[in-house]
Amino acid sequence: MALRYALLGLLSKSPATGYELNQQFKEKMIYFWHAHHTQIYRELAKMEVDNLVTSQIVKQKEYPDKKIYTIQKKGMEELLHWLLEEPPKPPSIKNDFFLRVSIFHLIPYNEAIQLLEKSKITYQNILEGTQMWREERFTNDGLPSKEQLGEYLTSAFGVRFAKNWIEWCDWAIDVLRRMKEKEERASTE
Amino acid sequence: MALRYALLGLLSKSPATGYELNQQFKEKMIYFWHAHHTQIYRELAKMEVDNLVTSQIVKQKEYPDKKIYTIQKKGMEELLHWLLEEPPKPPSIKNDFFLRVSIFHLIPYNEAIQLLEKSKITYQNILEGTQMWREERFTNDGLPSKEQLGEYLTSAFGVRFAKNWIEWCDWAIDVLRRMKEKEERASTE
DNA sequence: ACGTCCATGTAAAGAGTTACATGATTCA
DNA sequence: TGAATCATGTAACTCTTTACATGGACGT
Numbered sequence: 057m058a059l060r061y062a063l064l065g066l067l068s069k070s071p072a073t074g075y076e077l078n079q080q081f082k083e084k085m086i087y088f089w090h091a092h093h094t095q096i097y098r099e100l101a102k103m104e105v106d107n108l109v110t111s112q113i114v115k116q117k118e119y120p121d122k123k124i125y126t127i128q129k130k131g132m133e134e135l136l137h138w139l140l141e142e143p144p145k146p147p148s149i150k151n152d153f154f155l156r157v158s159i160f161h162l163i164p165y166n167e168a169i170q171l172l173e174k175s176k177i178t179y180q181n182i183l184e185g186t187q188m189w190r191e192e193r194f195t196n197d198g199l200p201s202k203e204q205l206g207e208y209l210t211s212a213f214g215v216r217f218a219k220n221w222i223e224w225c226d227w228a229i230d231v232l233r234r235m236k237e238k239e240e241r242a243s244t245e
Numbered sequence: 246m247a248l249r250y251a252l253l254g255l256l257s258k259s260p261a262t263g264y265e266l267n268q269q270f271k272e273k274m275i276y277f278w279h280a281h282h283t284q285i286y287r288e289l290a291k292m293e294v295d296n297l298v299t300s301q302i303v304k305q306k307e308y309p310d311k312k313i314y315t316i317q318k319k320g321m322e323e324l325l326h327w328l329l330e331e332p333p334k335p336p337s338i339k340n341d342f343f344l345r346v347s348i349f350h351l352i353p354y355n356e357a358i359q360l361l362e363k364s365k366i367t368y369q370n371i372l373e374g375t376q377m378w379r380e381e382r383f384t385n386d387g388l389p390s391k392e393q394l395g396e397y398l399t400s401a402f403g404v405r406f407a408k409n410w411i412e413w414c415d416w417a418i419d420v421l422r423r424m425k426e427k428e429e430r431a432s433t434e
Numbered sequence: 435a436c437g438t439c440c441a442t443g444t445a446a447a448g449a450g451t452t453a454c455a456t457g458a459t460t461c462a
Numbered sequence: 463t464g465a466a467t468c469a470t471g472t473a474a475c476t477c478t479t480t481a482c483a484t485g486g487a488c489g490t
Contacts (some may be wrong), residue, residue, distance in 0.1 A: 058341055059449080065348040075469050088343035095450060097471060118459070119422040120469040139345050139352065144364075147340040148478090152247060152333050152404070154277035158395035159328060167329065175333075201422050208348035209417050213343070220409045235388050242313050248477080264441050269453060281479060307487070309441040338452095 058145070059091055059099050060108075061112055064135040067109060067127040069203060074100050074123065083189075084207045087214035088147075093218055108134060157228075165236040176225035183218035186211060246335075248280055249270060249297075253324040256298060258318040258392060263289050263312065272378075273396045277336075281434035289314055297323060345375050346417075354425040358418050365414035372407035 066072065066080050077100075078093045100145055103109045108131035111123045127135075153175055160168045194200055200208035255269050266289075267282045282353065292298045297320035300312045316324075342364055349357045379400055383389055389397035 058344060062344055068348060068351060088338050088340035092451060098378050116253050133372060136351060139348060142361055145341040148279060149277055151277035151336040155251055155399050156328050159257060161391045161394050162257060162325060178474060195396045199427065203349050209346050211333055213413050216409050216413055220405050223404055224402050231388065238388060311441060
């Protein structure tokens with residue numbers, strides 16, 4: 057059901073097509089959610105059946121027709137009810153990389169260190185991208201507009217998360233180096 | 246497919262029953278993965294068909310019979326192949342709480358602050374639990390054993406993640422307070 | 435009396451992924 | 463010549479969750 061609330065949340069700001077919603081997912085919600093475009097279109101169709109949104113088709117000459125969805129009163133009500141009344145679910149995480157980390161005992165230290173270094177670079181790039189995005193969007197000093205509040209707060213978490221990941225990589229690499237040295241000392245004695 | 250590697254990873258340390266694997270998931274992998282017990286039993290059955298593991302049933306008097314799974318050579322090979330050759334997938338996150346944060350523009354500042362404060366407490370408890378677990382397990386100073394390496398590294402990330410979450414909550418609460426004040430000043434002028 | 439531990443699973447529903455399909459326009 | 467943008471979707475599949483089922487032992 058949560059995908060539904062994600063879509064209603066975006067539509068609470070302004071009407072949009074499935075295509076645009078998919079782009080907004082990738083841009084603003086990348087830090088905490090992911091949805092496939094096929095899923096988005098399917099869910100929107102269901103939401104229309106349930107009278108949470110309405111759609112109107114707009115014909116275009118040079119591009120394919122598009123279908124603009126608009127949130128309805130019932131959609132707003134259900135969104136607010138979920139926000140304030142439904143108990144929060146613990147986040148679901150599936151992290152492929154940590155799954156690999158959890159079996160580092162099966163490979164030589166050097167290979168593990170290499171994997172960590174690759175991951176560090178990945179997150180350095182993510183961090184840079186996120187920081188640039190924030191600089192463009194939340195110019196200067198102060199506070200965001202109320203409209204931008206959500207993305208201001210969640211993207212800040214994205215920045216923190218990436219920094220934390222990078223720091224953790226450095227720490228983990230150091231742990232592995234020290235373990236390697238310790239083992240080498242033990243074997244030469 | 247990744248659940249399969251998670252299970253093979255645990256079985257690479259020692260044979261276990263589905264029940265025990267489920268417990269290990271909850272204890273050691275909580276920071277980056279979750280699997281339901283029904284899923285674990287089903288996947289183990291499939292893995293046996295694919296000759297990655299074998300099982301033997303142990304009869305018990307006072308308790309129900311149990312089925313102990315042991316990793317096989319083919320299982321080890323596929324695990325290592327995945328670890329070193331398969332391209333890492335980006336982590337999939339579904340965070341219910343941030344979904345709510347992303348629609349904070351729909352509710353009064355005070356209610357948003359309350360939600361953040363609740364979440365902060367949740368993570369303070371998680372942090373405490375994780376730190377206690379680590380203290381019990383990785384006594385004193387130094388480095389972990391090679392067997393414990395994975396859980397040493399991943400649970401450290403868990404600690405960092407919780408600390409980061411708490412700090413972010415404090416920051417976000419402060420942002421909301423300042424926005425509220427600013428709005429109040431603007432309306433009285 | 436009620437909850438938790440032990441231990442395994444089936445069945446069905448819901449959510450998510452992958453492959454396929456259309457077809458013009460624009461950029462490298 | 464190939465890829466990306468625009469824009470929508472179906473079908474098949476896999477993965478995940480929820481509800482249900484069994485039943486004795488032990489603690490509060």
